[in-house]
Amino acid sequence: RFMIKQVEQMCDDRGSTQGQRSSWSSVRDQITNTFVLRLVSCVQLASKLSLHYSRVTSDTALTFLQSIKYSYTKQELLESELAVLNTLQFHINVSTPLAYVELLLEVLGYNGCLLPAKPLHQLCVQLLDLCYLTRETIYDTLLKIAIENSTPSKLQIAKFLTVKEDFMLLAVGVISAGVFILSPGHWEQAVEHLNCITGITPQSILEFSYAVVRRVVGSTTP
Known part of the structure; x- marks a missing residue:
C-alpha cells in the first residue's frame, strides 16, 4: 500500500513541477535508491502494530541493514x-x-474450544483465498439462500x-467452514462459541x- 501511494505521489509531484507526468524509468530510479530502507521501515511499523514486545527495534533493523551492506x-x-x-x-492499521x-x-x-489451532489457521487462510477468488459465486449463493429465490x-x-x-461475517463463515472440514465433531460447539462471541446467529453462520x-466441493446440492 505504501509503495503504491509513494509512486502516485512521486508521479504527481514531478508532473506538477515539469508540466508532465514523470516517466516510469525516472520514478523507478528514485524508488530504487531507498527501496530497502523503506521496506525495513514498513516491517518495523508492522511489528509495532502486531508484535508489541517482540517488535523490530532500530538496533535490530540497523544490524540487518549492515549485514546486507547498507549503511544507515x-x-x-x-x-x-x-x-x-x-x-x-x-x-x-x-x-x-x-x-x-x-x-x-x-x-x-x-x-476453551477444542480445535486444532495451527491446521485450522492454515485452512482458514486457504478458505479466505477461495472466498476472494470466487467471491461473486459465494455471495450469489448466500444471497439466494437468504431470500429463498x-x-x-x-x-x-x-x-x-x-x-x-x-x-x-466473512471471518465467522470461514472459521465455521474450516472446522466443518477439519473437525466435524467440533462444528456445533464452534458455531455456538462464534454466536456467543459475535452475536451472529447460528443460522447466518x-x-x-x-x-x-459448497464451493470447495463443487456441489450444486446441499
Whole structure:
C-alpha cells in the first residue's frame, strides 16, 4: 500500500513541477535508491502494530541493514519511518478479514474450544483465498439462500451489499467452514462459541459456511 501511494505521489509531484507526468524509468530510479530502507521501515511499523514486545527495534533493523551492506544511521531510519507514515497519512492499521479470523481463533482458544489451532489457521487462510477468488459465486449463493429465490431483484442485490462488506461475517463463515472440514465433531460447539462471541446467529453462520463448503466441493446440492 505504501509503495503504491509513494509512486502516485512521486508521479504527481514531478508532473506538477515539469508540466508532465514523470516517466516510469525516472520514478523507478528514485524508488530504487531507498527501496530497502523503506521496506525495513514498513516491517518495523508492522511489528509495532502486531508484535508489541517482540517488535523490530532500530538496533535490530540497523544490524540487518549492515549485514546486507547498507549503511544507515538511526536518524535516517527514523526519518524513513516518518516518510512511510506521512505517505500513508498515518492510516496504517487497516482491518482485513484475516485479522478478524485470527482474533476469533484466539478468542475460541481462550474460551476453551477444542480445535486444532495451527491446521485450522492454515485452512482458514486457504478458505479466505477461495472466498476472494470466487467471491461473486459465494455471495450469489448466500444471497439466494437468504431470500429463498434464485432470481433476486435489484433492490435485494443493493441491500445485500452491506453483507458483502461485513468482515466479521466473512471471518465467522470461514472459521465455521474450516472446522466443518477439519473437525466435524467440533462444528456445533464452534458455531455456538462464534454466536456467543459475535452475536451472529447460528443460522447466518450455517448459511455462510454452507456457501463456502459448497464451493470447495463443487456441489450444486446441499
